[in-house]
Amino acid sequence: MKKFLLALSILSGYAFSSMIGLEALGDEQVLGGTASAAGRGFAGGAKTGDAEGLSVVNPARLAFDAKVVFNLNFLMEMNDARNGGHHYSTSNLSMPSFNLSFPMGSFGAMGLSLWQHFSSSFNEDSENNKIGSNVKLEYQGSVYELVPTYAIRLPFFRSLSLGASAHVVMGNTSRNLTLGGDASEIEKSDAWATGKYLVSDYVDGTWEIKDHPAYYTGALQYRGKLASYFLSFTTGYTLQNTLDYNFRFSEIDTLSSTRSTREIDVPAMLATGINYRLAKRHNVMMDLTWRVWDKDIENIAGGWNMPEVTETQTDFMVSLGYQCDGSPLFYESYWNRINYRAGAWYRNWYIKDVFEVGGSLGGGFPLGRKGTTIDIALQGGKRFADTKSEWEEMFIGLRIGLTGIATWGQERR
Amino acid sequence: MKKKKLYFWSFFAAIAFVLSACIFESDDDGLETWLSDRGMPSSYLVQTLTINDIKVASAEMHLDTLPKSADAYAVLGHVSNMSHDVVMDIGFRSDTSFLNKLKASDTSGAFLGLFWLRSLYNSKIFPSDSLPYEEDLAVNISWKLETSTNKKFLDSIMEITDSTWYEELTEWEADGSLDTVFKVKMAKGDTSIRLDLPSELVKSLKEMKGSARLQLRLSAPTASRIYRFYGDATYYPPVLGLYADSTTYLNPAPNPFRMASLVKNEEDCSDCLVLHGGVKDSLVVELPSEPILEALSEFYGDEFPYTEGDKNDVRQTVVHAQITMARDDSKGSNEMGWPIQVTVGSYVDSTDRTYSEDDDERYLRMEMLRLDTATILKSGYPNLVFHKGDSLTLHVTFGARDFINKASDGRNLKFAIRLSKPFLQDKHTVYADYRVNEADTIYKADGNPVYMTKGDTVLKFFNFYDYARYDFSTAVENPVSLKLWLASKRGNE
Numbered sequence: 034m035k036k037f038l039l040a041l042s043i044l045s046g047y048a049f050s051s052m053i054g055l056e057a058l059g060d061e062q063v064l065g066g067t068a069s070a071a072g073r074g075f076a077g078g079a080k081t082g083d084a085e086g087l088s089v090v091n092p093a094r095l096a097f098d099a100k101v102v103f104n105l106n107f108l109m110e111m112n113d114a115r116n117g118g119h120h121y122s123t124s125n126l127s128m129p130s131f132n133l134s135f136p137m138g139s140f141g142a143m144g145l146s147l148w149q150h151f152s153s154s155f156n157e158d159s160e161n162n163k164i165g166s167n168v169k170l171e172y173q174g175s176v177y178e179l180v181p182t183y184a185i186r187l188p189f190f191r192s193l194s195l196g197a198s199a200h201v202v203m204g205n206t207s208r209n210l211t212l213g214g215d216a217s218e219i220e221k222s223d224a225w226a227t228g229k230y231l232v233s234d235y236v237d238g239t240w241e242i243k244d245h246p247a248y249y250t251g252a253l254q255y256r257g258k259l260a261s262y263f264l265s266f267t268t269g270y271t272l273q274n275t276l277d278y279n280f281r282f283s284e285i286d287t288l289s290s291t292r293s294t295r296e297i298d299v300p301a302m303l304a305t306g307i308n309y310r311l312a313k314r315h316n317v318m319m320d321l322t323w324r325v326w327d328k329d330i331e332n333i334a335g336g337w338n339m340p341e342v343t344e345t346q347t348d349f350m351v352s353l354g355y356q357c358d359g360s361p362l363f364y365e366s367y368w369n370r371i372n373y374r375a376g377a378w379y380r381n382w383y384i385k386d387v388f389e390v391g392g393s394l395g396g397g398f399p400l401g402r403k404g405t406t407i408d409i410a411l412q413g414g415k416r417f418a419d420t421k422s423e424w425e426e427m428f429i430g431l432r433i434g435l436t437g438i439a440t441w442g443q444e445r446r
Numbered sequence: 447m448k449k450k451k452l453y454f455w456s457f458f459a460a461i462a463f464v465l466s467a468c469i470f471e472s473d474d475d476g477l478e479t480w481l482s483d484r485g486m487p488s489s490y491l492v493q494t495l496t497i498n499d500i501k502v503a504s505a506e507m508h509l510d511t512l513p514k515s516a517d518a519y520a521v522l523g524h525v526s527n528m529s530h531d532v533v534m535d536i537g538f539r540s541d542t543s544f545l546n547k548l549k550a551s552d553t554s555g556a557f558l559g560l561f562w563l564r565s566l567y568n569s570k571i572f573p574s575d576s577l578p579y580e581e582d583l584a585v586n587i588s589w590k591l592e593t594s595t596n597k598k599f600l601d602s603i604m605e606i607t608d609s610t611w612y613e614e615l616t617e618w619e620a621d622g623s624l625d626t627v628f629k630v631k632m633a634k635g636d637t638s639i640r641l642d643l644p645s646e647l648v649k650s651l652k653e654m655k656g657s658a659r660l661q662l663r664l665s666a667p668t669a670s671r672i673y674r675f676y677g678d679a680t681y682y683p684p685v686l687g688l689y690a691d692s693t694t695y696l697n698p699a700p701n702p703f704r705m706a707s708l709v710k711n712e713e714d715c716s717d718c719l720v721l722h723g724g725v726k727d728s729l730v731v732e733l734p735s736e737p738i739l740e741a742l743s744e745f746y747g748d749e750f751p752y753t754e755g756d757k758n759d760v761r762q763t764v765v766h767a768q769i770t771m772a773r774d775d776s777k778g779s780n781e782m783g784w785p786i787q788v789t790v791g792s793y794v795d796s797t798d799r800t801y802s803e804d805d806d807e808r809y810l811r812m813e814m815l816r817l818d819t820a821t822i823l824k825s826g827y828p829n830l831v832f833h834k835g836d837s838l839t840l841h842v843t844f845g846a847r848d849f850i851n852k853a854s855d856g857r858n859l860k861f862a863i864r865l866s867k868p869f870l871q872d873k874h875t876v877y878a879d880y881r882v883n884e885a886d887t888i889y890k891a892d893g894n895p896v897y898m899t900k901g902d903t904v905l906k907f908f909n910f911y912d913y914a915r916y917d918f919s920t921a922v923e924n925p926v927s928l929k930l931w932l933a934s935k936r937g938n939e
Contacts, residue, residue, distance in 0.1 A: 056484075119473050120473055120476055121473065161475060164475055165489055166488030168478070168488040168489065170477075212488070212489050213490070214490055214492045214933070218491060218492070219493065219494045222820065225819060226768075226818070227931060228816070230765055234935060279758075280763040289851055290760065337487050423484075424483065
């Protein structure tokens with residue numbers, strides 16, 4: 034494990050993140066960004082099993098789990114943004130979610146997830162004397178959600194389950210644009226006062242839901258012998274971001290900041306999915322999420338020639354996946370015990386004229402006999418952007434999920 | 447098996463990295479182009495705005511006359527229309543045998559030994575033509591004497607805090623006093639002076655039993671200059687010599703355990719705009735807001751002051767600001783002949799001290815000096831008085847930032863100026879003390895040469911104040927100009 038963590042920390046240095054939507058909400062980690070879901074193209078919301086774990090989109094699925102699941106996910110993503118022959122690469126390491134679920138037999142199942150729903154992470158600088166630039170730009174933003182979940186199978190119709198979850202929103206966001214002076218428009222004799230003086234345009238603030246403690250998801254799941262389905266509805270909500278904005282000369286030397294609040298109306302989301310068992314251990318699946326944005330998103334801070342808002346569009350995601358379940362028997366060959374996954378997706382971002390096409394390969398690798406698993410997903414694709422302010426991106430990413438599976442509180446059989 | 451897996455993933459990670467390094471690389475100007483496409487700058491554009499002919503809205507003198515510590519060095523005399531008194535607080539216990547001898551003696555007496563501030567007078571760069579001093583110095587000696595046989599008497603005196611004692615000194619009611627004249631003769635290298643104390647004081651001391659507290663005040667308001675000597679917290683504290691005869695002294699000789707200096711303003715007018723060196727006075731100047739805001743409004747084409755939302759204006763900021771005032775050195779006088787730096791502090795908001803229409807509680811933040819190298823090399827530092835030129839330029843960046851940021855509440859650009867120490871490197875851009883690597887003759891700001899041996903330190907400021915006097919009425923009565931270096935976050939309209 035130590036070696037694994039070491040390799041992870043080394044890899045994190047090479048990781049890249051999206052440069053799209055930084056002024057709005059940032060990148061959305063769909064389905065909790067779990068490595069297992071990512072491996073099958075973010076499909077599989079309807080796939081049930083002993084230890085599928087918690088789904089933030091389909092809380093009803095949890096009712097079919099039989100084992101306690103603890104799941105921690107990491108994402109390393111590399112992006113190359115391009116536009117008109119120019120390109121720029123960035124990197125990031127993030128932890129999209131942490132999930133814990135406890136099946137309680139006939140009392141249903143409970144779960145808790147800490148989900149980094151939206152994130153913007155960017156820290157780049159450049160000093161180029163040829164073009165007179167001296168800039169450092171940093172975004173650090175996370176809309177975290179704490180998602181308590183409860184699901185139960187109907188006593189009179191055990192193939193059907195109901196689930197509900199509340200999403201308590203928290204987190205903060207900041208943008209720090211530090212600039213050196215450009216003395217090209219002043220007299221040479223006045224240039225001494227600018228020197229290498231740095232000024233930071235700084236804004237930071239916190240996230241919460243307006244006038245409400247949380248937003249909610251309700252779901253219905255049917256598990257059939259061959260086909261399983263789910264349908265979920267997530268309520269709309271208004272994200273409230275209280276921002277303090279000022280100029281900084283150092284961290285302890287600033288102007289009096291001006292406070293403002295931006296409100297982002299996140300629309301309700303419909304999600305559905307199907308999982309079909311082709312043959313023993315072979316599953317194909319398809320998921321769809323749908324959210325109609327009808328209001329633009331006010332950007333974190335204006336200034337210079339930046340647009341005041343990020344225009345939105347209907348965001349939806351269609352994902353197709355395949356999973357070959359590994360054998361649960363520890364004495365089988367190791368290759369047979371691995372979960373093999375593959376998938377592809379098309380996603381319309383919430384940002385107007387931005388869409389994404391991606392594919393993934395993944396695997397769930399059992400470690401030892403005690404139920405610990407490492408899920409790996411390698412993903413890649415392209416984000417197309419037909420807007421003035423966003424560049425298209427190629428991305429590849431590595432997701433790693435550490436999953437512990439146990440049978441706490443259940444008698445051995 | 448575990449090792450195999452580790453090798454597999456290590457290999458996988460390495461391949462992924464190599465591939466990504468080939469595919470994912472940035473252009474030299476990639477970030478700048480991306481920023482530009484998003485309407486973001488890659489540097490802040492600096493613009494200057496000069497606002498001329500601003501008439502000072504108000505100028506007020508403030509002098510802090512509360513007694514101050516003289517533990518390090520004391521000043522006695524009169525200079526620049528200010529008189530400087532010194533008070534010593536001396537506590538001592540005397541043995542019975544000495545007291546008996548003192549009472550019985552006809553040749554008893556007391557004197558005060560003061561040690562000249564040799565680090566000043568013997569300094570290599572102290573003006574060579576200043577010494578010797580010769581004067582019949584008229585001194586008023588007054589005293590307060592308390593005696594007690596209580597063993598804890600001296601402890602109780604020591605428990606009186608310095609600040610309480612300074613406060614008490616503002617209402618000085620002496621037990622006795624005497625005007626006397628001392629012949630002062632001080633040449634370079636002299637160490638001390640003996641001031642014989644009045645026989646009335648000795649008479650009172652003869653009556654003491656047990657312990658005594660003697661508070662001794664020296665005033666010389668008609669002196670032709672000031673005299674500086676070491677304070678009690680030095681290796682050369684003043685000494686009270688009390689003797690029964692030429693061989694019988696109170697031993698050890700008492701020293702003061704604290705000292706205070708008191709100043710008195712003897713300017714003809716209480717409201718004249720005169721600053722003095724070495725004392726705690728300041729000139730607080732306010733500029734009117736209207737011409738500055740009007741100029742900004744014209745410059746940017748926006749409304750000033752900013753009145754939207756919480757009214758804090760963060761549309762632009764001041765990178766640097768300086769104010770230029772007229773200067774007439776002929777209305778001032780100084781002791782050492784060197785230029786004196788004018789320091790400036792601006793009134794700005796802090797967390798708990800802010801401006802309101804009823805009460806301006808902004809705190810005074812000292813401004814940072816930025817070096818205009820070309821000007822310094824050509825004509826010296828622009829913030830000096832007693833220096834060539836007829837203008838004084840002061841940096842008020844923090845003040846201008848605060849003012850423009852919060853102008854909507856009606857505040858003005860307000861700053862305070864004071865006379866600092868003599869400035870020795872008037873055309874040197876190092877702006878720091880530095881050591882010379884080889885013997886050299888350097889020229890002080892007054893043009894006089896000083897021979898420096900290898901390893902000597904060339905000072906930025908002289909270590910001691912010049913008790914100078916400078917009249918700022920010319921600076922305040924004439925229009926001033928304010929120059930702003932601005933960074934704005936406005937876009938190209």
